Amino acid sequence: MxxxxxxxxxxxxxxxxxxxxxxxxxxxxxxxxxxxxxxxRILNGASGISAEMSLRLGDALGTHPSFWYDMQASFDMWQARQKKRPRIERLNAAA
Known part of the structure; x- marks a missing residue:
């Protein structure tokens, strides 16, 4: 992390x-x-905040749009890390 x-x-x-x-x-x-x-749906956590919504919220609330977009990305990344996924080996591109 x-x-x-x-x-x-x-x-x-x-x-x-x-x-x-x-x-x-x-x-x-x-x-x-x-x-x-x-x-x-957004307020109840059932939908995420898109880039477009981040812009709207920034305009309406006087915040920077990246505040909302980055918060959504952090939430999504944490959620994704909680799920089981296959082990992926590092790709050796120099071959």
């Missing part, structure tokens, strides 16, 4: 919920020009 990699990072949707404060889901979805269902 890389030094900068968090142990079991939260889904970025849970962090977004905190950033929203008292703004309700319907109002935030409308502001982002997305459906309430799409936003609810």
């Amino acid at each position: 890389a030094k900068s990699e968090m142990f079991n990072p939260p889904h970025p949707g849970f962090v977004l919920r905190e950033y929203m404060g008292n703004i309700d889901v319907t109002a935030m979805a409308r502001h982002l020009h997305i459906s309430r269902i799409t936003l609810s």
Whole structure:
């Protein structure tokens, strides 16, 4: 695990919920020009935050888009590392 990699990072949707404060889901979805269902899926951890959504959130919340995108990537990487996968030997390209 890389030094900068968090142990079991939260889904970025849970962090977004905190950033929203008292703004309700319907109002935030409308502001982002997305459906309430799409936003609810993100907030509940059922969907990830795409590059496009990262840009929208950056515009709406005054954060850098990479904040959301990198948080999603960290979450996805941690989740992937928890799954069993085949052992892959290093490729010797100098042959």
